[in-house]
Amino acid sequence: xxxxxxxxxxxxxxxxxxxxxxxxxxxxxxxxxxxxxxxxxxxxxxxxxxxxxxxxxxxxxxxxxxxxxxxxxxxxxxxxxxxxxxxxxxxxxxxxxxxxxxxxxxxxxxxxxxxxxxxxxxxxxxxxxxxxxxxxxxxxxxxxxxxxxxxxxxxxxxxxxxxxxxxxxxxxxxxxxxxxxxxxxxxxxxxxxxxxxxxxxxxxxxxxxxxxxxxxxxxxxxxxxxxxxxxx
Numbered sequence: 199x200x201x202x203x204x205x206x207x208x209x210x211x212x213x214x215x216x217x218x219x220x221x222x223x224x225x226x227x228x229x230x231x232x233x234x235x236x237x238x239x240x241x242x243x244x245x246x247x248x249x250x251x252x253x254x255x256x257x258x259x260x261x262x263x264x265x266x267x268x269x270x271x272x273x274x275x276x277x278x279x280x281x282x283x284x285x286x287x288x289x290x291x292x293x294x295x296x297x298x299x300x301x302x303x304x305x306x307x308x309x310x311x312x313x314x315x316x317x318x319x320x321x322x323x324x325x326x327x328x329x330x331x332x333x334x335x336x337x338x339x340x341x342x343x344x345x346x347x348x349x350x351x352x353x354x355x356x357x358x359x360x361x362x363x364x365x366x367x368x369x370x371x372x373x374x375x376x377x378x379x380x381x382x383x384x385x386x387x388x389x390x391x392x393x394x395x396x397x398x399x400x401x402x403x404x405x406x407x408x409x410x411x412x413x414x415x416x417x418x419x420x421x422x423x424x425x426x427x428x429x430x
Contacts, residue, residue, distance in 0.1 A: 212262075213266050213270030213271075215267065215305075216303045216305055216307070217264060217308055218303045222263070222264075226258065226259070228259075229256070230247055233250055236254070248346045248350060264308070267308060268308075271321060272321040272328075274288065275318040288305070313327075344394075347393040348364065348380060348393050351391060351393060352380060360389075362380060363381045363383075365379065366378045368421045368422055369418065370417035371420060376417075376418050378391075378415065379392050379393060380393070381422065381426075388426060390419075392411050394407055
């Protein structure tokens with residue numbers, strides 16, 4: 199039900215939105231409000247967004263809007279320039295001198311950020327355009343899953359008495375900066391956690407990822423021992 203209500207109107211319009219960060223945030227806030235209403239929940243119930251998504255099993259509407267816009271951008275680029283769909287979609291009503299300050303986000307900026315300034319040429323090749331779409335979607339899905347796993351781990355660690363810090367920057371022994379997803383502290387011991395979400399390609403990949411993470415984070419141990427006054 200929530201999918202129909204949320205995108206009954208959005209399916210027809212999201213292709214032409216600029217889809218700024220603020221717009222995507224507002225879409226996600228609206229989606230969470232509607233999901234809570236459907237489930238009979240309120241903010242007082244203290245249900246996290248991650249848990250709410252698991253309960254409703256709905257798609258992220260902001261990312262669905264990006265998918266629809268990507269398909270529409272490819273379609274418009276393959277149209278002849280005299281077609282009304284092409285003219286009305288790519289038309290920029292701002293003429294003359296622009297106001298001072300940072301330029302506003304344009305409809306095509308979304309495609310330029312993912313496919314480069316010559317995105318309209320790339321879009322004429324259907325297969326290449328489709329492969330870029332899937333690549334960007336896969337990356338987005340990995341980030342979503344990564345943040346969801348990190349949030350679940352943080353909540354679970356706090357429930358058993360750990361002091362948890364997220365997105366912590368530190369220094370390795372050679373002076374380079376390293377960022378750690380989760381640092382959990384309990385009983386004068388510190389644990390470094392990096393929830394890694396990757397598509398598995400072979401049987402030895404878990405061991406390779408474990409060795410890779412150890413090479414990255416072991417040089418930071420002296421820094422965090424000093425930072426949190428830990429003996430081990």
